Amino acid sequence: MAAPQFGAALLTVLLALATLASCNTEGDILYTQRQTWKDPNNVLESWDPTLVNPCTWFHVTCNNDNSVIRVDLGNAGLSGTLVAELGGLKNLQYLRLYGNNLTGPIPASLGRLTKLRNLELQENALSGSIPASLGNITTLQYLRLYGNMLTGTVPLEILSLVLVGDLAELNVRRNNLAGTVTSSTQRVSKIIQDTLKTAN
Numbered sequence: 001m002a003a004p005q006f007g008a009a010l011l012t013v014l015l016a017l018a019t020l021a022s023c024n025t026e027g028d029i030l031y032t033q034r035q036t037w038k039d040p041n042n043v044l045e046s047w048d049p050t051l052v053n054p055c056t057w058f059h060v061t062c063n064n065d066n067s068v069i070r071v072d073l074g075n076a077g078l079s080g081t082l083v084a085e086l087g088g089l090k091n092l093q094y095l096r097l098y099g100n101n102l103t104g105p106i107p108a109s110l111g112r113l114t115k116l117r118n119l120e121l122q123e124n125a126l127s128g129s130i131p132a133s134l135g136n137i138t139t140l141q142y143l144r145l146y147g148n149m150l151t152g153t154v155p156l157e158i159l160s161l162v163l164v165g166d167l168a169e170l171n172v173r174r175n176n177l178a179g180t181v182t183s184s185t186q187r188v189s190k191i192i193q194d195t196l197k198t199a200n
Contacts, residue, residue: 026068027054029085037080043073067091074120075099082126087112096120098144103127106145111136122171123147130172132157138165146192150175 031049039045046058055062061070068089079101086095087109093116102124110119111133119140126148134143135157143158154172161167171192 024053026089027051029088030054030057030060030068030071032085033083036083037078039078041077043076043078063091070094070096072096073100078102082107084109086110089113091115094118097124099123101125106131108133110134113137115139118142120144121148125149127151130155130158134158135160137161141166141168143167144169144171146171146173146175148175150177153177153179
């Protein structure tokens with residue numbers, strides 16, 4: 001009798017430690033991101049890495065398992081780059097970083113955020129190409145990348161979300177993208193782009 005009870009107690013402790021470790025990992029990821037940003041308005045002041053998890057931090061929302069599901073930092077006055085580690089926020093559903101002065105590329109690792117619904121990086125100064133890995137996020141409903149300095153074309157992997165995913169809006173206008181985006185299906189409510197651009 002004692003062995004099964006000990007086994008159950010040990011399993012409970014291990015599950016609790018795994019949950020705690022996951023939360024600490026997510027806090028470490030977000031704190032790494034905080035360290036790369038300039039924050040003149042101190043909106044990230046509550047992002048204290050000594051806390052058990054990031055669920056008490058302002059602009060961060062967690063689920064009942066204390067896992068991060070939202071990061072809401074639109075129009076926060078932030079500048080700097082996005083870290084690749086953000087792709088480790090495995091339960092993230094909303095990443096809203098619009099209206100800041102974020103620079104550099106969109107990390108390809110964001111394609112690992114397979115529960116993401118909204119990716120809002122519009123009105124920043126992001127550059128480089130749109131990562132094809134974002135096409136892995138079949139749960140993605142809103143992909144807003146307008147008002148940046150992105151180049152290249154919209155990857156076919158992202159366009160395929162029109163057919164195999166839940167994509168309701170793809171907005172890439174006001175970038176330096178080549179080509180056009182069209183949809184032959186009514187599943188997408190809006191695809192917003194600049195007027196026709198042709199590559200020379």
